[in-house]
Amino acid sequence: MDDVPDPRRQRRRVRVGAVVVLLLVALACAVLVAALGDHGTAANVVRTPPTSAAGEPGAAASGSGGTILVHILGAVERPGLYELAEGDRAIDAVAAAGGFLDTADQRQLNLARFVVDGEQIAVPAIGEIPDAVPGVPGSAAGGKVNINTADEAALDTLPRVGPAMAARIIAYRETNGRFTTIEDLMNVTGVGDKTFEGLRDLVTV
Incomplete structure (x- = not known):
C-alpha cells in the first residue's frame, strides 16, 4: 500500500505548482512593464544631438561647444x-x-534653424497673428530686424546691407557677443553714419 499515491497529496502539489507558475508570470509582466515604462509613449518633440555639416551626430555646427540662453514663450x-x-x-x-x-x-x-544666444522664440497659437514675421530668423515686433538673431538673408533685406555687410555683422556678434544697443552696429566695418541713419528705424536688439 506504500506505493499507492495519495490523491490529496497530489492535489496539494498541483495547487502549489499552479501558484508558482502564476507568481513567475506576474514577475515577468512586472519586469516587462518596468522596461517599457519610459518608451511606451512618444513625446511631442524629441531632442536630437546637433549635427555637423557632414551629418555626424553630436558635432555642433558652431564647433565651439559653448552654451547659450534662449527665451521661449507662447x-x-x-x-x-x-x-x-x-x-x-x-x-x-x-x-x-x-x-x-x-x-x-x-x-x-x-x-x-539654428538659435543664437539671447534669442526669444514666440510660439503662436492656431489663429493667432504673430508680431514677428513667421519663419524669418531675427524678425521682431513691428517688422524690425533683430541684429542679434537675424541670419544673413534677413540682414540682406535691410537698405545698404548686402551679403558682404550681412556677413560682417554676423562675424562681429560671433566675435564680440550680442549687440547691446543698435548704435553698436556702427562698430561693424563699413557701417558709417549715413548707413546707420538708414537702418536706425529698421533694426532692434
Whole structure:
C-alpha cells in the first residue's frame, strides 16, 4: 500500500505548482512593464544631438561647444529661459520647454534653424497673428530686424546691407557677443553714419 499515491497529496502539489507558475508570470509582466515604462509613449518633440555639416551626430555646427540662453514663450508646455548648446536648433528649444501645446501653430516656426544666444522664440497659437514675421530668423515686433538673431538673408533685406555687410555683422556678434544697443552696429566695418541713419528705424536688439 506504500506505493499507492495519495490523491490529496497530489492535489496539494498541483495547487502549489499552479501558484508558482502564476507568481513567475506576474514577475515577468512586472519586469516587462518596468522596461517599457519610459518608451511606451512618444513625446511631442524629441531632442536630437546637433549635427555637423557632414551629418555626424553630436558635432555642433558652431564647433565651439559653448552654451547659450534662449527665451521661449507662447504655446509650449513650460515657457521660460533655457540653457542650450551652441549649434542647437529651434526644435531643441521647443523640446527643452516640454514640447508644443495642442493649440500651437507649428507651421509658423522653422524648427530646423539654428538659435543664437539671447534669442526669444514666440510660439503662436492656431489663429493667432504673430508680431514677428513667421519663419524669418531675427524678425521682431513691428517688422524690425533683430541684429542679434537675424541670419544673413534677413540682414540682406535691410537698405545698404548686402551679403558682404550681412556677413560682417554676423562675424562681429560671433566675435564680440550680442549687440547691446543698435548704435553698436556702427562698430561693424563699413557701417558709417549715413548707413546707420538708414537702418536706425529698421533694426532692434
